[in-house]
Amino acid sequence: MILFPKLGSIDMQYSCHISGDTLVCLIQTRRALSAPVFCFSGIAPYDVISGGTLLTSVGGYTEIALPDLHPDTPHTVTLCFEGGFTPANRAWMPLGPRLKTDGETLFLPATPVGRSAPPQPDPRPVNGLPILPQPCGWTPANGHLSIDGLSFDDAALTAVADLATRQGMTFRGTHPINLIAGDLPNDAYEIDVTQTAITITSASYGGRFYAGVTLLLLLQHGPLPCGRITDTPRFDWRGQQLDTARHFYEPATILRLLDLMALLKLNRFHWHFADDEAFRIEIDSIPELWQQTALRGDGHLLPGIFSDMAEAGGTYSKSDVQRIIAHAKHLNIEVLPEIEAPAHALAIAKIFPDTRDPDDTGQERSVQGYARNVLNPAMPKTWEILEKLALEIGSLFPFGHLHLGCDELPEDTWMGSPRARALMAEHGLETTDDLLGWTIAKLARTVANAGLRPAAWEEAQKGNNGGIGNNAILFSWTGQGPGLDAARAGYDVVMCPAQNVYLDMAHTSDPDDWGAGWAAFVSLEDTVSWDPVPDPALANRIIGVQGTFWSEFTTQDDQIWPMLMPRMLGVASMAWQSIPPTPAELTDLATHFSYDPTSGLKLR
Incomplete structure (x- = not known):
C-alpha cells in the first residue's frame, strides 16, 4: 500500500511491507x-541490509543516513531485526517514520496502528448463565423475577451501582435486596432468587460486591431467572498487569481498565510504571528520575522509543495515584506497584552514571537492544537509589506489597566489573545468577523491614543463596515450569505464562494482525487451554492467575481494548472458576460480550 500525503510543498510516497525475514x-x-x-x-533493534547507513540505534529507535533523494526516483531501504526476530505482522513495521533534512522533519505516512477486531458472531446458546466468569454453582428453579432494578443501603452494592452508571447499565431500582451475613470465604457469595425476593448471603465487602456484579450482568438480559447461585473464587489473586512505562496511558484509561476488571471479578491491578524507558510517578525523593523521563523524543534523555510521534509521554502525579488507588478500592481491587531492579534500568543508569562501575568492561546487552541498562550492586549509589524508590513507592500504595522486578538480566552482567567481582568474592558468589539473587534478596529485606511484602518475577529465585527469600511472591512468566519450581522451593506463586495470558501477543498469525509473537500467538481459546495447578501438591503455593499487557506495540490508549478483549474473559475464568470452561464453551460464552471504551462492557 502506498499513501500520498501533502507535507508542505513536498509530495511524498512511502510504503513498507514484510518480505520473509526483512522489511522493505x-x-x-x-x-x-x-x-x-x-x-x-x-x-x-534493526540492522540495515541495504539502502542506507545505520547512524543511531537505541533499542528499536533507529536513524539511518540515506543518500541524496532525487525527484520522482524511488529509494528502497531493506531492514532486518537483530537477534533473529522475524516480523510477525504489520506491528513490526517502522513506527512514526519520518525524514530529517535541512532542519526539517517530514513525517511519512505510517502503517495504520492497532488491531482491527473481526466482527463478533451472533450470541450462541450456553449451558448455564450467560455471564463470565461462570458461577461455581447454579440450581435453576421455576419462573422469573421481573424488576426495574434493586434498592439497597450497602457500600459494596453502591459501588456496583456507580460502576453500572459508568457502563451505561441499569442497576438501581425499587426492588429490595435481603442481605444476610454468612460464614463464607472471602469474596464468596450466594444469591437466592424467587418470584418475589432476592437474598444475598456473604461475609465480606468483596462477596457483596461480586454478588452485585453477577446481578448487574443478569439484569442486562431481562427478568432474573429464579434459582440459587453459589460462588467462590478459585484464587485469591486474580490479576491484570499494565505496562505504562513504554506507553503513557491517561489516568482515565486506567480507571476504565479497573472498571472492566471489576466486571470480570479480577481483584489485583499490577501497575508497571517503571522500566528502561521511563519512571512515570512523580516522587519527591528522586525528582530527576521522572522529570527527565516524562517525555521521550527529539531533545530528551531518550529518543522516541516505542512511539510514532516526535515527542510523547507523561507522568502520574501523587493525586493521580491516590485517585487510581481509591477507584480500585471501591471496586474491591488492590494495586500492586512495581519498580524495576536491577535490570531494565537504562534511564536510571543514564541519569545516575555512578550506579555503574566505570571500569566495567562487560558488553552485556538486553533483549530489547539496550547496552548498560543494569545497576551495579557494588556501587553505593545503586543502593541509595533503590532504597529511596522502594520506600517512597511502598508508602504511596496501601496494599502493603511491592514488586521489585528482577527479570531479563542480560547474560554475563557484572562479569566485567572489578567492583562487582570483589563483592562476589566477599560473599562467596560465583555467577551472575548468584549476584542477582544476593542483590534482590538485599533489596527485599529493606522492603520487608518497612512492613511490605516483596514480589518479583520468576528469575528472583536464582542464585546459590536461595534467591529473594523474605516471603516474596514470584510471578512465573516464561512458562509454568519456573513457577512450579518456585512453588516447590516454598514460594507463593502467581501464574502468568506468556503462552496463555500475555495479552500483548497477537491473537493470530495473520500478517495484518497486531502484536508480539515471540512467545506464541494467543487466541481466546489459549487463555483457558492450560492448568494453573498441574501438580495438586502445590495447590497451597499457587495463589493466583494474572493477565499481562506490555506496551511496546501501543502508541495510542484506545489500541489496548481490542487487544485485551475478548481474551480477558478467559483470564478471568481461569482465575475464578474451579473448573474453567473448555475452549469451545468459552468461545460460546464470549459471543455474549462486547466491550467498547465509550459504551463499556455490554451483553448482547
Whole structure:
C-alpha cells in the first residue's frame, strides 16, 4: 500500500511491507532532498541490509543516513531485526517514520496502528448463565423475577451501582435486596432468587460486591431467572498487569481498565510504571528520575522509543495515584506497584552514571537492544537509589506489597566489573545468577523491614543463596515450569505464562494482525487451554492467575481494548472458576460480550 500525503510543498510516497525475514521500505519524493536521515521506532533493534547507513540505534529507535533523494526516483531501504526476530505482522513495521533534512522533519505516512477486531458472531446458546466468569454453582428453579432494578443501603452494592452508571447499565431500582451475613470465604457469595425476593448471603465487602456484579450482568438480559447461585473464587489473586512505562496511558484509561476488571471479578491491578524507558510517578525523593523521563523524543534523555510521534509521554502525579488507588478500592481491587531492579534500568543508569562501575568492561546487552541498562550492586549509589524508590513507592500504595522486578538480566552482567567481582568474592558468589539473587534478596529485606511484602518475577529465585527469600511472591512468566519450581522451593506463586495470558501477543498469525509473537500467538481459546495447578501438591503455593499487557506495540490508549478483549474473559475464568470452561464453551460464552471504551462492557 502506498499513501500520498501533502507535507508542505513536498509530495511524498512511502510504503513498507514484510518480505520473509526483512522489511522493505520504499521512499519517494518529488523534491530533491540532501542527505536525509530516515528515523523511526520499532519493537526491536534493526540492522540495515541495504539502502542506507545505520547512524543511531537505541533499542528499536533507529536513524539511518540515506543518500541524496532525487525527484520522482524511488529509494528502497531493506531492514532486518537483530537477534533473529522475524516480523510477525504489520506491528513490526517502522513506527512514526519520518525524514530529517535541512532542519526539517517530514513525517511519512505510517502503517495504520492497532488491531482491527473481526466482527463478533451472533450470541450462541450456553449451558448455564450467560455471564463470565461462570458461577461455581447454579440450581435453576421455576419462573422469573421481573424488576426495574434493586434498592439497597450497602457500600459494596453502591459501588456496583456507580460502576453500572459508568457502563451505561441499569442497576438501581425499587426492588429490595435481603442481605444476610454468612460464614463464607472471602469474596464468596450466594444469591437466592424467587418470584418475589432476592437474598444475598456473604461475609465480606468483596462477596457483596461480586454478588452485585453477577446481578448487574443478569439484569442486562431481562427478568432474573429464579434459582440459587453459589460462588467462590478459585484464587485469591486474580490479576491484570499494565505496562505504562513504554506507553503513557491517561489516568482515565486506567480507571476504565479497573472498571472492566471489576466486571470480570479480577481483584489485583499490577501497575508497571517503571522500566528502561521511563519512571512515570512523580516522587519527591528522586525528582530527576521522572522529570527527565516524562517525555521521550527529539531533545530528551531518550529518543522516541516505542512511539510514532516526535515527542510523547507523561507522568502520574501523587493525586493521580491516590485517585487510581481509591477507584480500585471501591471496586474491591488492590494495586500492586512495581519498580524495576536491577535490570531494565537504562534511564536510571543514564541519569545516575555512578550506579555503574566505570571500569566495567562487560558488553552485556538486553533483549530489547539496550547496552548498560543494569545497576551495579557494588556501587553505593545503586543502593541509595533503590532504597529511596522502594520506600517512597511502598508508602504511596496501601496494599502493603511491592514488586521489585528482577527479570531479563542480560547474560554475563557484572562479569566485567572489578567492583562487582570483589563483592562476589566477599560473599562467596560465583555467577551472575548468584549476584542477582544476593542483590534482590538485599533489596527485599529493606522492603520487608518497612512492613511490605516483596514480589518479583520468576528469575528472583536464582542464585546459590536461595534467591529473594523474605516471603516474596514470584510471578512465573516464561512458562509454568519456573513457577512450579518456585512453588516447590516454598514460594507463593502467581501464574502468568506468556503462552496463555500475555495479552500483548497477537491473537493470530495473520500478517495484518497486531502484536508480539515471540512467545506464541494467543487466541481466546489459549487463555483457558492450560492448568494453573498441574501438580495438586502445590495447590497451597499457587495463589493466583494474572493477565499481562506490555506496551511496546501501543502508541495510542484506545489500541489496548481490542487487544485485551475478548481474551480477558478467559483470564478471568481461569482465575475464578474451579473448573474453567473448555475452549469451545468459552468461545460460546464470549459471543455474549462486547466491550467498547465509550459504551463499556455490554451483553448482547
